[in-house]
Amino acid sequence: TISEIYECIDEAVQTMMSVVSKNNLLCYVVDTSKFEHVNEMKQILVGFAEKIDVINMNNIPMQHTIELMKNKNQLQQKVVEFIKNADLYMDNFEYVDMDKIQLKTGEGDEKPDEKVLDIPENIMDQIRLVSTYKGVHVPSMMFDSTGTKKIAAIASYVIEALEQGRILVVDELDSSIHFKLTRAIVAMFNNELNTSAQMIFTVHDINLMDCKRMFRKEQIWFVHKDEEGVYVYSLADFTAQQGVRDTTDVMEKYRKGALGALPDPELINSLLSIKGNVKGDDADAK
Structure with missing residues (x-):
């Protein structure tokens, strides 16, 4: 039956996908010359990439x-x-x-x-x-x-x-x-x-986030990092109910941490560690 044929095709595709490298698109590992639509898809992807x-x-x-x-x-x-x-x-x-x-000539008769x-x-x-x-x-x-x-x-x-x-x-x-x-x-x-x-x-340069003059909200994206991973999201995800409107000072919101994607360095701990080591060395010297 037709349903059985589709099941066989689906099983074959799943088997093929399991042996294909995750870093390669399927249309690159298949002989696309035998499949008109796959070859067309490949040409579109190649043209876009170029x-x-x-x-x-x-x-x-x-x-x-x-x-x-x-x-x-x-x-x-x-x-x-x-x-x-x-x-x-x-x-x-x-x-x-x-x-x-x-060009300056060197020693001897050698030409520049x-x-x-x-x-x-x-x-x-x-x-x-x-x-x-x-x-x-x-x-x-x-x-x-x-x-x-x-x-x-x-x-x-x-x-x-x-x-x-x-x-x-x-x-x-x-x-x-x-x-x-x-x-x-x-x-x-x-x-x-x-x-x-x-x-x-x-x-x-956070000054570029001046979306009122340069960008629409959906053109600005943030990258947030924490211990669990990296997240990419758009300024357009923030609604008026969350306090982000067309007239909002986006840079001020970002500085206050309301939009995330704000580093939180703890370099003071490094300074305290350095100072502590210095004091310890002085004590040992005495």
Whole structure:
């Protein structure tokens, strides 16, 4: 009967799932060429995944920006404008040809370009990034501040996401950059002019929770940790009956602990332990 056939199929699927790694989607371990709908599902998932860029602001690679800077196209100019607008003291940011890099000759008759051949390509690429301040050209990776270098590194990801409708996931967006720059980057995505790109990010800057000006309640999520586990929940979960309205000062609520996700460090115990050890050492010395 049909019910028996469905039972057999269900049993087969359950058996298959029991031997499949929990870290792999079923459509990746099945020969999808034999199953039209499963193959279609796989293509949708793959297409979605290929549109996601995940970066950590504490370890963001410059190579992505370098690759865009190598190609003389519209995106390159937009990346440069983004960097220049973020750093008002910078006149220009460019990826220059090797003949514009001044290299000092070493001892003997060896030519500079012969030494260059021994330098790894990725290092050479970074040397060719040049910033200009008041007409003075300097190697970006050597002279620019950490914040400026991070802006230069994230610039390509931001521009590509907005131009191509990609999804940008950024860990600690506010790391080493001015709070106004953080807000400006967020505003580029949280804007009616942006119709297809998305940015998901984590921050420690609670000033960004000003949902009356920047976000809707459902756009703000908290991560709460305790001894039993980690919990993720939305600001929208808090109702007017719980004292969270559209006019509520969310930052003040958070500071008072009404929204959870507030660290409770006990570093004073470490200080007392240190002081106790010091006093104990003094007593032993006497």
